[in-house]
Amino acid sequence: MRIPLDHQSAVPLYQQIERYLRQSILSGDLVPETRLPSTRELAESLGVSRITVTNAYAELESDGLIYSREGSGTYVMAPVTPSSSPGTAANTLWPLWQREVSLGELLPQSRYPLLPASRASHPHPISFTGVGDPCQFPVKDFYKAIQTVIKRDGIAALDYGPFDEGYRPLRETLSHILASQGIRANPDNTLITSGSQQALALVCQLLLKPGDAILVEKPSYNFALALFQALNLKVVGVPMDEWGMQVELVEPLLQQYHPKLIYTIPNFQNPTGMCLSGARRRELVILANRYNVPILEDDFAGDLRYEGRAQPAIKALDPHGSVIYVGTFSKMLMPGLRVGFLVADGPIFGQLVDYKRVIDLTTSTLIQRGLDEYVTVGRYQAHLRRSCRVYRKRRDAMLAAIRRHLPPDVHVTPPQGGLFIWLRLPEGVSSLALLSIAAEQGVEFAPGSLFFVDRSEGEAYARLNFATQTPEDIEQGIQRLGVALRRLMG
Amino acid sequence: MRIPLDHQSAVPLYQQIERYLRQSILSGDLVPETRLPSTRELAESLGVSRITVTNAYAELESDGLIYSREGSGTYVMAPVTPSSSPGTAANTLWPLWQREVSLGELLPQSRYPLLPASRASHPHPISFTGVGDPCQFPVKDFYKAIQTVIKRDGIAALDYGPFDEGYRPLRETLSHILASQGIRANPDNTLITSGSQQALALVCQLLLKPGDAILVEKPSYNFALALFQALNLKVVGVPMDEWGMQVELVEPLLQQYHPKLIYTIPNFQNPTGMCLSGARRRELVILANRYNVPILEDDFAGDLRYEGRAQPAIKALDPHGSVIYVGTFSKMLMPGLRVGFLVADGPIFGQLVDYKRVIDLTTSTLIQRGLDEYVTVGRYQAHLRRSCRVYRKRRDAMLAAIRRHLPPDVHVTPPQGGLFIWLRLPEGVSSLALLSIAAEQGVEFAPGSLFFVDRSEGEAYARLNFATQTPEDIEQGIQRLGVALRRLMG
Numbered sequence: 001m002r003i004p005l006d007h008q009s010a011v012p013l014y015q016q017i018e019r020y021l022r023q024s025i026l027s028g029d030l031v032p033e034t035r036l037p038s039t040r041e042l043a044e045s046l047g048v049s050r051i052t053v054t055n056a057y058a059e060l061e062s063d064g065l066i067y068s069r070e071g072s073g074t075y076v077m078a079p080v081t082p083s084s085s086p087g088t089a090a091n092t093l094w095p096l097w098q099r100e101v102s103l104g105e106l107l108p109q110s111r112y113p114l115l116p117a118s119r120a121s122h123p124h125p126i127s128f129t130g131v132g133d134p135c136q137f138p139v140k141d142f143y144k145a146i147q148t149v150i151k152r153d154g155i156a157a158l159d160y161g162p163f164d165e166g167y168r169p170l171r172e173t174l175s176h177i178l179a180s181q182g183i184r185a186n187p188d189n190t191l192i193t194s195g196s197q198q199a200l201a202l203v204c205q206l207l208l209k210p211g212d213a214i215l216v217e218k219p220s221y222n223f224a225l226a227l228f229q230a231l232n233l234k235v236v237g238v239p240m241d242e243w244g245m246q247v248e249l250v251e252p253l254l255q256q257y258h259p260k261l262i263y264t265i266p267n268f269q270n271p272t273g274m275c276l277s278g279a280r281r282r283e284l285v286i287l288a289n290r291y292n293v294p295i296l297e298d299d300f301a302g303d304l305r306y307e308g309r310a311q312p313a314i315k316a317l318d319p320h321g322s323v324i325y326v327g328t329f330s331k332m333l334m335p336g337l338r339v340g341f342l343v344a345d346g347p348i349f350g351q352l353v354d355y356k357r358v359i360d361l362t363t364s365t366l367i368q369r370g371l372d373e374y375v376t377v378g379r380y381q382a383h384l385r386r387s388c389r390v391y392r393k394r395r396d397a398m399l400a401a402i403r404r405h406l407p408p409d410v411h412v413t414p415p416q417g418g419l420f421i422w423l424r425l426p427e428g429v430s431s432l433a434l435l436s437i438a439a440e441q442g443v444e445f446a447p448g449s450l451f452f453v454d455r456s457e458g459e460a461y462a463r464l465n466f467a468t469q470t471p472e473d474i475e476q477g478i479q480r481l482g483v484a485l486r487r488l489m490g
Numbered sequence: 491m492r493i494p495l496d497h498q499s500a501v502p503l504y505q506q507i508e509r510y511l512r513q514s515i516l517s518g519d520l521v522p523e524t525r526l527p528s529t530r531e532l533a534e535s536l537g538v539s540r541i542t543v544t545n546a547y548a549e550l551e552s553d554g555l556i557y558s559r560e561g562s563g564t565y566v567m568a569p570v571t572p573s574s575s576p577g578t579a580a581n582t583l584w585p586l587w588q589r590e591v592s593l594g595e596l597l598p599q600s601r602y603p604l605l606p607a608s609r610a611s612h613p614h615p616i617s618f619t620g621v622g623d624p625c626q627f628p629v630k631d632f633y634k635a636i637q638t639v640i641k642r643d644g645i646a647a648l649d650y651g652p653f654d655e656g657y658r659p660l661r662e663t664l665s666h667i668l669a670s671q672g673i674r675a676n677p678d679n680t681l682i683t684s685g686s687q688q689a690l691a692l693v694c695q696l697l698l699k700p701g702d703a704i705l706v707e708k709p710s711y712n713f714a715l716a717l718f719q720a721l722n723l724k725v726v727g728v729p730m731d732e733w734g735m736q737v738e739l740v741e742p743l744l745q746q747y748h749p750k751l752i753y754t755i756p757n758f759q760n761p762t763g764m765c766l767s768g769a770r771r772r773e774l775v776i777l778a779n780r781y782n783v784p785i786l787e788d789d790f791a792g793d794l795r796y797e798g799r800a801q802p803a804i805k806a807l808d809p810h811g812s813v814i815y816v817g818t819f820s821k822m823l824m825p826g827l828r829v830g831f832l833v834a835d836g837p838i839f840g841q842l843v844d845y846k847r848v849i850d851l852t853t854s855t856l857i858q859r860g861l862d863e864y865v866t867v868g869r870y871q872a873h874l875r876r877s878c879r880v881y882r883k884r885r886d887a888m889l890a891a892i893r894r895h896l897p898p899d900v901h902v903t904p905p906q907g908g909l910f911i912w913l914r915l916p917e918g919v920s921s922l923a924l925l926s927i928a929a930e931q932g933v934e935f936a937p938g939s940l941f942f943v944d945r946s947e948g949e950a951y952a953r954l955n956f957a958t959q960t961p962e963d964i965e966q967g968i969q970r971l972g973v974a975l976r977r978l979m980g
Contacts, residue, residue: 098784101838158629360685
């Protein structure tokens with residue numbers, strides 16, 4: 001083996017040898033299982049001391065590039081095969097256990113972004129997907145809050161903190177905010193989570209096992225459906241109308257499927273935008289108690305109300321500890337913070353705290369403290385009022401644009417708040433077909449099939465987020481959608 | 491019903507009524523199921539218009555404090571019972587399903603802090619618990635990085651970002667850092683997680699189901715044990731010696747228990763501080779492939795080496811995709827950030843990405859970007875060298891203090907790096923008994939029983955963290971421990 005050495009170099013000889021061999025191995029010039037010369041042989045052939053070669057080999061060995069077999073010599077390691085995407089050719093080379101993983105199959109529901117490719121096809125696409133409008137985030141004030149925390153708390157803001165329910169002052173602030181919305185929480189039954197998605201996951205993982213049934217509005221939030229399917233739960237859909245889940249259909253389903261959980265988004269439901277009526281809320285609590293089934297109440301945007309009267313939270317109607325309430329700051333503030341929370345009563349609360357601890361120890365201390373510094377009750381309410389004003393105008397702009405630009409057989413029930421308008425498309429129009437034409441025209445939306453377990457049931461629907469675009473872009477986007485629709489319908 | 495009203499007040503009459511009733515309900519003066527006067531009756535008796543009373547009732551109803559029954563009148567709601575701690579008196583009042591939750595039972599292992607009560611018992615306690623020393627955190631530089639990110643990225647730093655493997659530049663930086671440590675990762679097989687604990691949880695939840703066996707060093711990391719038990723896994727311990735897990739004992743255990751995962755901390759193991767030898771690493775990979783069992787390699791502090799030569803990562807020895815490597819910034823940098831990562835090859839990687847997405851969508855964008863801005867390879871290495879210098883001195887100080895102040899029959903194997911010294915106490919001394927006397931003397935440590943599934947096996951051991959205290963406090967703390975030991979031994 002010939003290795004060029006520079007005896008004048010500042011780089012030690014052993015490093016020159018080591019680097020040369022490393023390069024040869026990584027480039028494939030030295031193939032796996034090649035036997036290297038012994039340290040004595042190589043030292044002699046290069047005219048260096050044996051310890052020099054020994055050092056070079058030791059470096060390579062400690063990096064896993066070569067290995068020595070007792071009494072037999074030193075060999076080049078087989079390289080670690082670079083990762084290939086799931087489902088591609090080399091599958092059969094991977095260990096058997098890799099092919100036995102039983103992650104549920106709905107995961108197309110969790111694709112994000114929805115249409116990465118089509119984005120490129122129009123110079124100025126208008127997207128009616130996503131959640132709140134980033135331009136409404138109180139970025140400046142939040143960063144000021146972070147700075148205050150840094151100055152005030154120093155190192156403590158970057159250490160673990162106790163592995164408990166979360167930063168106590170934040171839990172106190174939260175219970176005041178919830179009280180102002182009629183939900184009686186207290187800091188001792190409030191758990192901070194890494195976004196509301198983690199709260200959903202904790203509850204499902206703690207309470208259900210693979211194969212268990214879960215009762216869900218049909219349609220429902222795509223990432224909740226993706227979670228349920230990833231956990232191999234049996235998703236049983238309850239049809240909706242404009243007063244939310246049709247609770248009068250629930251009792252026979254309870255008797256037939258014995259679900260272990262009822263998941264509901266009672267306010268401005270995702271994707272339909274509808275609210276569960278007060279009477280149905282009461283009825284649902286009665287059924288939950290009668291059939292010993294917990295309710296998971298996902299109030300992701302309940303405070304974004306633009307008109308009408310709020311119904312009490314289901315949690316507020318439940319004296320028996322049957323309801324677990326989940327909320328988030330994401331829709332109102334900044335989703336990238338990943339802070340949500342849950343409120344639960346009874347022994348289940350302590351178990352959720354314990355479970356969260358083993359799952360990820362705790363949620364970022366810095367973010368919790370920053371959020372608490374920012375979110376005083378007054379400031380939250382002020383930000384809420386501002387957001388509601390902006391989003392209300394956008395909802396109205398979208399409803400008006402729909403009347404102007406879409407055919408009259410597109411059906412819409414105006415939502416009283418939230419983020420979404422749910423369209424039923426004209427007879428025979430497929431939302432996936434529409435999406436690809438719409439994307440060419442420069443407008444995107446979430447196709448209805450994302451929100452159904454049986455994707456074909458969603459073909460006739462489209463979810464439009466009105467909160468992320470200005471009224472001008474809404475007008476333009478709906479106009480484009482109208483063009484696409486007419487083109488599709490011939 | 492007499493409600494005092496102030497007709498001169500700026501507070502509208504309906505609000506005065508509403509507040510009075512709210513107060514009466516929350517204080518318990520109006521007990522649940524009390525029938526309220528009809529709106530007509532109350533309006534007449536107060537001398538106000540009926541709409542005023544209707545408005546007040548509507549507010550109370552929307553907050554879940556009262557409810558109306560068709561044709562029968564308006565009633566006070568039963569209050570939501572405040573949360574009580576798990577296991578206390580009122581248990582029987584909660585729904586049945588709350589008593590059927592099967593969270594594993596090891597959760598005492600996850601108590602944190604260990605001794606909240608005892609802390610109060612000494613004016614200046616010295617704690618040998620915890621992880622890295624917060625005083626070594628690069629707080630200033632990190633905050634500068636956060637500011638840079640804020641200025642540079644604005645709103646994008648607070649939005650979701652794509653729900654993928656994590657912030658790509660951070661994954662690129664990570665693969666460079668890992669390469670400098672001999673681990674060939676690339677951004678496309680690296681997943682950012684919310685701390686390394688989440689990485690452990692994702693792997694276990696995806697690959698194992700309740701009742702499955704997992705092979706684990708005995709003793710092992712308490713929060714990993716707590717996770718395994720919370721998931722109702724069968725933990726099978728492999729004894730350790732000073733070269734780590736006794737891999738020569740593994741094959742019969744594989745045959746007997748058919749474990750679905752081998753969990754190992756090969757470098758500066760928690761709690762023993764020992765490293766797995768190179769030969770055993772190779773043998774473990776061979777066994778994993780032969781028996782079709784994945785290895786979960788938890789390298790929580792592998793880069794904190796103060797002397798001796800590093801062995802290659804187990805992942806670096808595995809050409810077949812059998813090893814999932816988990817790392818963290820917590821020990822070196824700031825645990826409160828909650829950023830860890832895993833590296834995996836083969837289709838399992840994509841499934842872990844999908845699973846992480848349904849579990850919590852994504853890890854805080856702001857923190858990921860801040861960390862990437864801070865952690866250049868050069869800066870990381872410099873910080874690492876600085877930390878190693880500091881921690882090495884502390885390790886030496888603790889070893890010297892142990893020789894000086896503890897009886898000679900306290901057994902210690904000096905670790906070559908990491909954070910922990912593992913003590914075997916003199917015959918007949920219980921570490922829990924010692925801990926309570928030590929706490930009185932003003933020194934705390936982690937009792938050995940935390941690190942065993944069968945807690946009684948840990949009675950003879952204590953884990954001391956040498957990294958969190960100055961050499962002076964280490965000297966003082968070990969002296970106190972010596973006093974406590976002699977007191978206990980009579």
